[in-house]
Amino acid sequence: MTADASDVKAYGKDSLGRLGIRRAQLLKNLQHFVVAAELGSFHKAADRLAIVQSALSRRIGELEIQLGGRLFEREPTGVRLTLAGEALLEDASRILREVDLAIRRFDLIDSGQVSLLRVGFNGAAMMFAPIPDGLQRFRSTNPTVELRLTPMLSEQAFQALATGAIDIGLAYELGYPHALKSQQLVLDDLALALPEHHPLAAKAELVVEHLDGADFIGMDLAQSGLMAEKVAQALQSSGVAIRVLMETGSTEATLSLVAAGLGIAFVNRSQSGRHPPNVVIRHVDGFSVPLPLKLFWRAEIETTVLLRFVETLAGQFEAAGRVV
Incomplete structure (x- = not known):
């Protein structure tokens, strides 16, 4: 049962309606509070808001009751924020800005002036x-398209696509079950990252058998379980067993641990340009985990803008001669 369904069951439609009214009242009271706090005077704030001062005072009083504390100290020359009021002013100003931004974004998208693409x-x-x-x-x-970019691991991207949290995912095909449309961009693979003074780094050629019994920094199974499974299968098929000393959830953390001499690790071959200076990236003969890099999206939300995005990125790889 979803959270929304639970709320309906717990409170009922009437209670949800009252909750919505309370939220609307709270937002309105926050707007009055921000104006009064910025001007330091209920009288000036009432003039700015084009309401009578008694109505403003009532709004502020309602907000103090809703929050359970005083927001202003009344003084002969005006009002002064309490410590709690100062903290609320920062949050309230941000909330109101975000509400205004959401309304403006909706109006622009609704009028066709701006499209939103979540990647x-x-x-x-x-x-x-x-x-x-x-x-x-x-x-x-595409200047009228707002690109909202969110970094996430490939398995997280598939989950985000399933829930509708993103419109398109730039991810590696790992065998995650899905019914998504896709466009392959390039084929990546895994390589070995190791400290420059590691015994294996001195070998002219590395073969997979050299990895037997080596201390490894593994992948976080909770976040990269499919990738870890692919690595384990490739090693097992070669008759190689490694010791995983620790797990990390990001390439950056993995390379930092390798640089510290805490183990060796598999990383995407594409990372060869971003490793620390005391880390080397080596090919291992007899070991390969092909990683097709693709754009994924749901067919039911396919739009002209989304397809233009796919065509643009695929076109860049074609121009670079790197499409596989």
Whole structure:
């Protein structure tokens, strides 16, 4: 049962209606509070709001009752915020700005002047130059489209697509079950990251058998379970067993631990340009985990804007000669 369904069951429709009214009253009272706080005078605030001072005082009183504390100290020359009132002013100003922004954004999108495209992207993919180049090109050629970019791991992107939290995902195909449309951009793979003074770093060639018994920094199973499973299967098929000393949830954390000499790790080959100076990235003969990098989206929300985004990024990879 969803949270909304639980609320309906717990409170009933009438209670939800009253809750909505209370929220509306709270927002209105916050607006009056902010004006009074900024002007430091109920009289001046009432003039600004075009209401009588007694109505403003009543609004502030309602807000103090709703919050359970005093917001102003009354003084002969006006009003002064309490410590709690100062804290509320910062939050209330931000809330009202966000409400205004939401209304303006809705009006622009509703009128067709601005479109919104929510993109979840795997940070490792940004190391491919066509990605940032493609984003810049899309922005310049689609100035009325608002791009909302959110970094997330591939498995998180599939979950976000399923719930509708994002419109399109830039993610690696890991075998996650889905019925999504997709466009492949490039094929990545895994490579080995190790400290420059590690014994394996001195070998002219690395083969998968060299990894047997090595101390590894693994992937967080809660966030990257499918990727970890692919790695385990590839090693097992080669008859290699490794020791996972710790797990991390990001490439940055993994490379930092490798740089500290705490173990070696598999990272996307595309990360070879972002590793610390005392870390080397090596190919391992006999070990491969192909990682197709794709754009994913739900067919039912396919729009002209979304397809233009797909075409733009795919076009950048074509121009770079990197489509697989």
